[in-house]
Amino acid sequence: MRKDEPSDHECLDGPLTTRRDFVKRAGAAGVALAGLGGMSPLASAANARRYARNQRSKVKGAIVFRSWGVGPERKAIENRIKYFNTKYPNVTVKLQNLQKNGYEEFPALLAQIASGKAPDVLRVLNFQPTQLVAQGNALLPLDEFIRSDTSFNQADFTKAAWKGAKVGGKVYAIPSSGEPYCLYYNKAMFKKAGLPDALKTYKAGKLTGPVYASWVDRLQSRKLAKFGTGFEAWNYDVFIFMGGGEVLTPNHKVVIDRPRSASALQYMADFVNKKHAPSPNVIGGTAYQLFANQRLATFISGSWWAFYLPDTIKNKFPWSACGVPRVHGHEGVKLEIDAISISKQTKNPEAAWAFVKTVTDHKGLEIWGKIATPARKSVLTSKEFLSNPYVEPLLDMLDVAEFTPFTTKGSAVDTAAISGLSKMWDGKQSAAQATKLAKKKIEKALA
CATH class of the missing domain: 3.40.190.10 (Periplasmic binding protein-like II)
Structure with a gap:
């Protein structure tokens, strides 16, 4: 690679955006949207959508997503990435697909982190966020992103799955699925x-x-x-x-x-x-x-x-x-929890957060719901998910599902x-x- 070529972690069109810059930008977006209040509902909605598209187009660069899966699972992962790119066309997602599952490959992830070569976004299971935060301070807390992003619907997640996303009271992962x-x-x-x-x-x-x-x-x-x-x-x-x-x-x-x-x-x-x-x-x-x-x-x-x-x-x-x-x-x-976290080593937190929130939104989890029990209540009750005649009985178990307290x-x-x-x-x-x-x-x- 030439010295003047951007690395996987660099923005393609200029300086990197810091997390603080991103939060400021999100606040500015709220002010701009508030200014549309005097228009007719249809015009206001159209302008809001246009503004949102313009803001998304400003998110650029490349991120690496660490995951695993073959067959339908791999296809669902790829479809979530495609969906993300319909909203953020200027972000390149490189899929780092593992040969084995997230448990067997966990030691390899620890080695990646220790060597300073952690992926930007990583799929995690159950106790893994707790261990990654407590032992190596390896994950980025997401609370600031969530507070500043009005498009993120936290209340839609199932209670147990959201509980499993926290470490020490802070959110370090966004749930994709909660499997009873x-x-x-x-x-x-x-x-x-x-x-x-x-x-x-x-x-x-x-x-x-x-x-x-x-x-x-x-x-x-x-x-x-x-x-x-x-x-x-x-x-x-x-x-x-x-x-x-x-x-x-x-x-x-x-x-x-x-x-x-x-x-x-x-x-x-x-x-x-x-x-x-x-x-x-x-x-x-x-x-x-x-x-x-x-x-x-x-x-x-x-x-x-x-x-x-x-x-x-x-x-x-x-x-x-x-x-x-x-x-x-x-x-x-x-309850088995499958979630997505952001590495503290990422050099593109704006694109990383955009990816995480998009692939775990309603549409993102509707795609995931073809091969897993999605963590959003709106997807669990959707016609798309319930079109599988075998999943409705499983919803009974979500009400009584729990997990052993996560440790390091x-x-x-x-x-x-x-x-x-x-x-x-x-x-x-x-x-x-x-x-x-x-x-x-x-x-x-x-x-």
């Missing part, structure tokens, strides 16, 4: 077994732990599938929430060994002990594949599968989804918990024994 967990079931197998429809049973408030266990037993005893249910060990906190337990308190005290948590885990472990479920010590997506191949009659996993199962199963068999069983009278699941060592906590509980899934320890070991391992990870 649910129960998927083979409707044909249920019919052959003489069982009631799971969704109707759930809606009636009758899908309890014992009811679900009896269904699993019946489905398997009739030899309709190799296993009556399936799940994956890395979702341990989902099962704990199903029974009203906790992994950590809000002040990060480890309570995974309390009776509610242990009891909920034992409920799930009993399926494995009775050979009603295969070993859950498998990689993510295994239960989904077994269900698609009709080796599982049901499985518990994230709501994202509702967007992929239609293409995988096609017309092989009828299926549906519903809320998870109420274990010990409690209803709850985990979220990955280490998960690893410790999964390791501590492994003998329980192998039938070598009870849940009461395994959760005591998991507690010690988690406390060590947090120390």
Whole structure:
């Protein structure tokens, strides 16, 4: 590259715009728009739109967006970028698409940040903003942008997803999706077994732990599938929430060994002990594949599968989804948060914020809603999103979804918990024994 050529982080037509300049410009825009008040409504609206376009055209330069995904997910990412460029045609977005997912590639992100080569905008999951802020002060706080940008509708985000975007009371990420967990079931197998429809049973408030266990037993005893249910060990906190337990308190005290948590885990472990479920010590997506191949009659996993199962199963068999069983009278699941942050190393904060707010606005999340559960309430209730017949039941779970309080060592906590509980899934320890070991391992990870 020649010395006179702009780098990826430089504006294409002049000096870089600082965050303070951007905020001043946003304020000036508000004054200018206020001056249109004396015009007729139609003329005023037209002028306002024209003014907004002119202001957007002033945002220039290049940004790097770090994300991941293949197939429909990659397509949705590319479509969000295209949508952004319809509004900001003078900003070039370079997609840094990862080979693996955001968890597996997280160490590589830390290395990028440490070397001073962080992307401008990055996709983050669950605890990652907390870790990036607390350990390396790596993310740009977004509160100032939000306060100064009247086009940004914060109130439209779901409460739980927005809560997960904060670190220490400040906003460091804008949610794209909040994925609850649910129960998927083979409707044909249920019919052959003489069982009631799971969704109707759930809606009636009758899908309890014992009811679900009896269904699993019946489905398997009739030899309709190799296993009556399936799940994956890395979702341990989902099962704990199903029974009203906790992994950590809000002040990060480890309570995974309390009776509610242990009891909920034992409920799930009993399926494995009775050979009603295969070993859950498998990689993510295994239960989904077994269900698609009709080796599982049901499985518990994230709501994202509702967007992929239609293409995988096609017309092989009828299926549906519903809320998870109420274990010990409690209803709850985990919420997986997928969000977008801005690196503190960005040299083009104006373009970075323009990108983040645009791909998470109503249209941006309508695009994302084709492969994920969008974090905006207006999209969740839109005809576009609800045109997928399998997503409406998942909305029930959003009302009861939660997440383990994020810590600076979220990955280490998960690893410790999964390791501590492994003998329980192998039938070598009870849940009461395994959760005591998991507690010690988690406390060590947090120390």
